[in-house]
Amino acid sequence: MTALDRAHNIEDLRRLAKRRLPQAMFDYIDGGAEDEGTMRGNRDAFCEVSLIPRQLVDVSKVDPKTTAFGCDIDLPFMIAPTGMSAMFHPDAERGVARAAGRSGTLYSLSTMGSTSIEDVAASSSGSKAFQIYAFRDRALTSEFIERARSARYDALILTVDVPVAGNRERDLRNGMTLPPALGLMGILDIARHWRWSLDYVRAPRMTLANVAHRIAEANADISTLSGYIANQFSSSMTWDDARSIAEEWGGPLAIKGVLHPDDARRAVDAGASAVVVSNHGGRQLDGAIASMDALPGIVDAIGDRCEVFLDGGIRRGSDIVKAIALGAKACFVGRPYLYGLGAAGEAGVEEALTILASETRRVMALMGATALGDLDRTCLSHRTLAASSHQRGE
Ligand SMILES: Cc1cc2nc3c(=O)[nH]c(=O)nc-3n(C[C@H](O)[C@H](O)[C@H](O)COP(=O)(O)O)c2cc1C
Incomplete structure (x- = not known):
């Protein structure tokens, strides 16, 4: 029996990742901005919502499939874009995309990925989105x-919650900056994690593959490249830019990082076919509203005009079921698959997806829901809302 066989939930994978990865790499996945209040809030918001099951329903067949961006997906959750996967395991983005394809869900590649748009496309025939800033x-x-069009990506995701970089203090403390500034303790910690170190030195040198040609043009190393990238992030983007990107792409487009119903309306007006209700997993604005708390207002504002997806804090199938009952079409997960990748590469990612899929199916059965369409707000009790409507005498 391997350690992976003994992982029964995402928290078990998190523990395995913590063991295999040097602290700086683990914290880069695990951490959030400043006091990490929003990151914790994402989890707490799921706990505030309770499920109300229906009994004596034939649930011998439960089908969690849905569609997203016009693609059929077997599961109501997809892979969120995250940068530089090669830092965690040499299987990197290709391994994650393959595991997603085998699980029947959509993979999103980040601009900041360590594998190119074209190489990810060649490694998996599953549905794919490319994320840009x-x-x-x-x-x-x-x-x-x-490039995304030529490589036949199904969708584009425009992330809009990074007008400036979030203040991630764990990364500053660990020297996980660009360029890296690992101190002596950091270097010793890396040496102590010899399995990770061996994998890392044996793998091809990590690069930000989608901008690799720009590195070559600039004849730059990773530190000057980071300056180049930081310089490339625009702090002056507006909805007009989003509209022009939507027009140029012309296909399914999600705007990711929307938390206000008015912004959701503007996203649809700008031509988005989807919004991702997201606070970047609590990595950008600490103090921002939890995704799950922002979801109902956004569904009410635009749910009949475009697809609404949610990410942030999903660690259980029951979280996915709650988000869908509240009106999300599907969810994205970030850290859950990164813990799997950090723990055991592609096999770990597959384990993370299998765990979430089987939890989702089991929770649907226990809820008396045979399809996602059976889930709606009548399946939920919200402690805070219930308390306030009680106070109002409703
Ligand atoms: C290590 C890490 C790197 C990330 N990189 C990106 C990125 O490059 N682009 C992006 O839009 N979001 C990025 N995100 C945010 C995720 O897409 C997603 O919004 C978030 O992880 C969801 O929260 P969860 O991790 O609790 O599931 C990153 C998240 C993590 C944990």
């Missing part, structure tokens, strides 16, 4: 749109 150099955005 607003770049100062509009030609770079156009280049990404063209």
